[in-house]
Amino acid sequence: MRAPGRPALRPLLLPPLLLVAAAPWGLAVPCVSGGLPKPANITFLSINMKNVLQWNRPEDLQGVKVTYTVQYFIYGQKKWLNKSECRNISRTYCDLSAETSDYEHQYYAKVKAIWGTECSKWAESGRFYPFLETQIGPPEVALTLGDKSISVVLTAPEKWKRNPEDIPISMQQIYSNLKYNVSVSNTKSNRTVSLQWNGAYIHVLLCS
Ligand SMILES: *[C@@H]1O[C@H](CO)[C@@H](O)[C@H](O)[C@H]1NC(C)=O
Ligand SMILES: *[C@@H]1O[C@H](CO)[C@@H](O)[C@H](O)[C@H]1NC(C)=O
Numbered sequence: 001m002r003a004p005g006r007p008a009l010r011p012l013l014l015p016p017l018l019l020v021a022a023a024p025w026g027l028a029v030p031c032v033s034g035g036l037p038k039p040a041n042i043t044f045l046s047i048n049m050k051n052v053l054q055w056n057r058p059e060d061l062q063g064v065k066v067t068y069t070v071q072y073f074i075y076g077q078k079k080w081l082n083k084s085e086c087r088n089i090s091r092t093y094c095d096l097s098a099e100t101s102d103y104e105h106q107y108y109a110k111v112k113a114i115w116g117t118e119c120s121k122w123a124e125s126g127r128f129y130p131f132l133e134t135q136i137g138p139p140e141v142a143l144t145l146g147d148k149s150i151s152v153v154l155t156a157p158e159k160w161k162r163n164p165e166d167i168p169i170s171m172q173q174i175y176s177n178l179k180y181n182v183s184v185s186n187t188k189s190n191r192t193v194s195l196q197w198n199g200a201y202i203h204v205l206l207c208s
């Protein structure tokens with residue numbers, strides 16, 4: 001199969017043309033579009049702004065060694081951009097955290113499957129808006145026991161960062177109205193009390 005409008009290349013001309021096209025970038029993956037089924041279920045898995053694009057291999061290609069190439073798009077800009085670390089990869093995920101790190105922007109991504117000289121059409125994700133879609137991971141919980149009380153100190157998780165030495169940013173700084181749902185169970189009476197709290201410090205009085 002060929003994309004509409006693509007001129008038919010005479011077989012004898014094909015290898016030299018591909019060499020010319022591949023040489024300047026070194027990494028270009030030449031393939032004829034449309035011959036393979038597309039990757040399925042393309043979604044962003046986003047936790048604390050670590051944004052990883054995931055997909056399933058095309059259903060009809062179990063057992064075939066396909067590879068994948070990923071591009072992404074910043075909403076409002078004009079062109080698809082290459083993610084060089086995710087070109088011709090055999091894994092079915094691609095970390096786009098750095099490319100999508102402005103969490104108030106919106107993004108798209110797309111993936112195509114490649115096998116030999118054939119590739120699938122692009123399969124596109126839905127629009128991804130990190131600010132609304134990222135999941136907030138669990139906080140850190142520290143307990144201090146008093147005489148008849150427990151102090152609970154909650155620390156919101158850190159946002160994803162590009163380099164380990166970057167200054168940490170708490171998810172609390174991004175979502176200032178972040179609330180915690182704290183449950184306290186008494187194993188003796190088997191009673192559980194849940195409360196919602198928007199501070200990071202709770203003092204629980206113990207009654208027997
Ligand atoms: C992405 O890579 C392809 C070749 O793999 C190249 O033709 C295209 O120009 C690149 N796009 C951008 C925006 O750099
Ligand atoms: C893509 O990856 C496959 C498998 O790893 C390899 O055989 C092929 O040569 C690669 N193609 C290009 C253009 O890098």
Ligand SMILES: *[C@@H]1O[C@H](CO)[C@@H](O)[C@H](O)[C@H]1NC(C)=O
Nearest residue numbers: 039040041056057058059060
């Ligand atoms: C896509 O996801 C659905 C639900 O998780 C699953 O049933 C289906 O098999 C997936 N498709 C492929 C091609 O893996």
Ligand SMILES: *[C@@H]1O[C@H](CO)[C@@H](O)[C@H](O)[C@H]1NC(C)=O
Nearest residue numbers: 180181182183192194195196
């Ligand atoms: C808080 O946690 C408790 C126990 O896990 C649960 O029953 C309750 O529905 C949660 N409340 C909210 C608002 O999520």
Ligand SMILES: *[C@@H]1O[C@H](CO)[C@@H](O)[C@H](O)[C@H]1NC(C)=O
Nearest residue numbers: 185186187188189190191192
């Ligand atoms: C405590 O409550 C749980 C669920 O509500 C119940 O399964 C369990 O048997 C209870 N244990 C005691 C000691 O009452």
